[in-house]
Amino acid sequence: MANASAVAAERSRPSPAGRRSAQRTNHGSSLRRRSRIGWLFIGPFAIVYVLFLVAPLAYAFYLSLFSKGLATGTTFTGWGNYAKAFADPSFLRGVWFVVRFALVLIPVQMAISLAVALVLDAITTRFARFARLMVFLPYAIPAVIGALMWGFLYSPTFGPLQQFFDLFGQHAPFLLSPTNVFGGLMNVVIWQWAGYYMIIIYAALQGIDTSLYEAAKLDGANPWQVAFRIKVPLVSSALVLIMVFALIGTLQFFTEPQILRLVSNGTITPDFTPNLYAYNQAFAYANFNYASAISFALGIVVFIAVYIFLFLTRKRGSFLS
Amino acid sequence: MTAARIAPKDLADAQVTPRHKPRRPGRRALPYLFLGTLVVYFLTPIWWLFVASTKDVGGLFNGSAGALWFDKNFALVPNLSDLFTYDGGIYLRWLGNSLFYALAGGLGATILAVLAGYGFAKFRIRGRNFFFALLLGSVMVPLTALVIPTFVLMSRLNLTDTIWAVILPSLLNPFGVYLMQVYTADAVPDELLDAARVDGAGEFRTFFQVAVPQLRPAFITVMLLSVVGCWNNYFLPLAMLSNTHLFPITVGLGLWQGQASANNSGGHSLWGLIIIGSLISVIPLVIAFLSMQKYWRGGLAVGSLK
Numbered sequence: 073m074a075n076a077s078a079v080a081a082e083r084s085r086p087s088p089a090g091r092r093s094a095q096r097t098n099h100g101s102s103l104r105r106r107s108r109i110g111w112l113f114i115g116p117f118a119i120v121y122v123l124f125l126v127a128p129l130a131y132a133f134y135l136s137l138f139s140k141g142l143a144t145g146t147t148f149t150g151w152g153n154y155a156k157a158f159a160d161p162s163f164l165r166g167v168w169f170v171v172r173f174a175l176v177l178i179p180v181q182m183a184i185s186l187a188v189a190l191v192l193d194a195i196t197t198r199f200a201r202f203a204r205l206m207v208f209l210p211y212a213i214p215a216v217i218g219a220l221m222w223g224f225l226y227s228p229t230f231g232p233l234q235q236f237f238d239l240f241g242q243h244a245p246f247l248l249s250p251t252n253v254f255g256g257l258m259n260v261v262i263w264q265w266a267g268y269y270m271i272i273i274y275a276a277l278q279g280i281d282t283s284l285y286e287a288a289k290l291d292g293a294n295p296w297q298v299a300f301r302i303k304v305p306l307v308s309s310a311l312v313l314i315m316v317f318a319l320i321g322t323l324q325f326f327t328e329p330q331i332l333r334l335v336s337n338g339t340i341t342p343d344f345t346p347n348l349y350a351y352n353q354a355f356a357y358a359n360f361n362y363a364s365a366i367s368f369a370l371g372i373v374v375f376i377a378v379y380i381f382l383f384l385t386r387k388r389g390s391f392l393s
Numbered sequence: 394m395t396a397a398r399i400a401p402k403d404l405a406d407a408q409v410t411p412r413h414k415p416r417r418p419g420r421r422a423l424p425y426l427f428l429g430t431l432v433v434y435f436l437t438p439i440w441w442l443f444v445a446s447t448k449d450v451g452g453l454f455n456g457s458a459g460a461l462w463f464d465k466n467f468a469l470v471p472n473l474s475d476l477f478t479y480d481g482g483i484y485l486r487w488l489g490n491s492l493f494y495a496l497a498g499g500l501g502a503t504i505l506a507v508l509a510g511y512g513f514a515k516f517r518i519r520g521r522n523f524f525f526a527l528l529l530g531s532v533m534v535p536l537t538a539l540v541i542p543t544f545v546l547m548s549r550l551n552l553t554d555t556i557w558a559v560i561l562p563s564l565l566n567p568f569g570v571y572l573m574q575v576y577t578a579d580a581v582p583d584e585l586l587d588a589a590r591v592d593g594a595g596e597f598r599t600f601f602q603v604a605v606p607q608l609r610p611a612f613i614t615v616m617l618l619s620v621v622g623c624w625n626n627y628f629l630p631l632a633m634l635s636n637t638h639l640f641p642i643t644v645g646l647g648l649w650q651g652q653a654s655a656n657n658s659g660g661h662s663l664w665g666l667i668i669i670g671s672l673i674s675v676i677p678l679v680i681a682f683l684s685m686q687k688y689w690r691g692g693l694a695v696g697s698l699k
Binding site for chain 1: 428434435504516517519632642651
């Protein structure tokens with residue numbers, strides 16, 4: 073995205089020569105007028121942006137500087153809530169879980185999405201087109217429904233898993249038990265999102281000039297070399313973009329654990345992820361000050377994580393350059 | 394199921410520009426095996442949902458043919474009538490609410506995005522680079538982190554537990570603005586706009602009559618993404634609403650699931666309702682996606698290539 077913004081900014085920035093000539097011919101007042109009209113177009117969005125992004129962020133920060141005690145009432149505690157959050161085992165365990173989850177989930181998900189997109193780019197039969205739609209289908213299904221469905225499929229009473237294991241006279245593993253919950257949740261998320269990422273990569277692959285493949289073939293490259301030496305590098309900016317999305321989404325993990333919590337026999341605790349913890353602090357304990365601090369702290373964690381990621385990938389995707 | 398039935402018809406016109414490549418049958422077994430396995434994996438939960446929707450309570454728990462095949466008692470119709478009559482037909486109300494929130498929030502966010510994208514792309518605004526960088530930075534702000542503070546702000550204004558609490562925050566879609574900006578910069582030539590202005594068209598007439606028609610593919614993409622975002626939204630309405638009559642379908646089904654798990658013995662009929670309720674609720678969006686795929690696929694490429 074930063075890459076894209078750089079491109080976009082480059083394109084629309086008036087060339088120095090153009091700017092000079094504009095000044096010389098004294099078009100300044102008309103430029104100011106054009107700027108005002110531009111703001112009329114941006115205005116409605118800007119209002120929403122201020123009301124529902126800037127104001128909540130500022131207010132969350134303000135709230136997070138206070139604490140509410142039963143005896144003392146609301147008092148200013150400065151960084152107290154943040155000190156508390158970063159020493160709170162519930163918050164830290166939640167952050168550690170989502171960070172670990174992101175580190176394992178995102179590479180696996182990317183590998184699957186990229187592999188499917190490459191295969192679909194290479195074959196254009198009816199079946200391939202059918203497969204493309206079916207892999208994408210879960211994106212049209214709300215995450216709540218996806219989580220409910222997998223909850224049923226994992227269920228020892230409804231689900232097919234136990235029946236499958238019965239064939240071998242075995243007990244099916246419960247995929248939401250403490251040892252399996254990591255994989256169980258990962259499966260739900262991959263099912264839900266891999267198709268969406270696949271479609272973005274596929275769209276980028278379709279945009280590559282096919283004459284490159286012809287040239288590579290003439291030079292004796294085999295299909296694998298074409299895939300990994302030409303196609304993958306050319307869609308790397310799409311890969312970076314969706315990895316950023318996946319990272320932001322994973323660190324905010326909420327819907328799936330919230331839905332599966334009730335059928336997990338207590339594995340998924342109310343502080344399982346930072347967002348779940350903030351939600352419960354706010355709505356179960358009416359502790360809005362601390363919940364705001366957690367939300368804000370989580371926002372900071374996400375921002376740092378995204379920044380580190382963009383920094384690490386700056387060469388390949390020409391980010392921050 | 395529904396998707397599978399619709400798919401072949403759509404597949405015929407799906408490929409806009411088929412790329413011709415020499416096909417070598419025989420060497421293609423591995424990719425087909427790979428795709429086939431994935432199709433099975435991605436369809437299994439949906440197939441299970443459809444099969445389970447046709448079972449009565451007994452069939453659900455001790456079905457004669459297992460979890461992935463139909464029970465001898467085909468109870469789809471009684472299940473449907475249960476679903477639509479339970480608790481005074483509240484399910485239909487939830488479905489209607491979801492549709493309303495998704496269309497109002499999605500359409501509103503799209504209109505704001507088209508206007509702002511055009512403003513950023515086609516006007517020399519002072520401090521433009523700064524504001525655009527701010528916009529891109531806010532794509533990275535975790536939106537769920539905003540839910541709790543927005544809730545507290547809204548409750549100060551006595552707006553929680555109203556439809557506005559769900560619709561207004563949904564109008565914020567920075568990524569949509571970014572997509573529209575990139576697309577507008579490419580798809581609407583400055584010469585065309587200048588020509589319209591020289592002919593005496595005002596700025597707004599130029600926008601509506603010259604720019605908007607060129608922006609249709611991006612408009613539909615951003616609209617689909619925003620509508621899906623609103624339709625899928627769970628955290629925001631969960632936090633904002635407590636009146637069950639205002640719930641969208643996601644929060645409603647979550648509520649039923651909570652009731653069903655809290656009461657394991659008497660909750661069986663509710664499990665059946667959740668299953669068929671889930672099935673019915675996925676149909677509208679699946680149809681929308683399958684029938685509009687040639688629009689959104691083009692638009693997604695815009696976002697990823699630049």
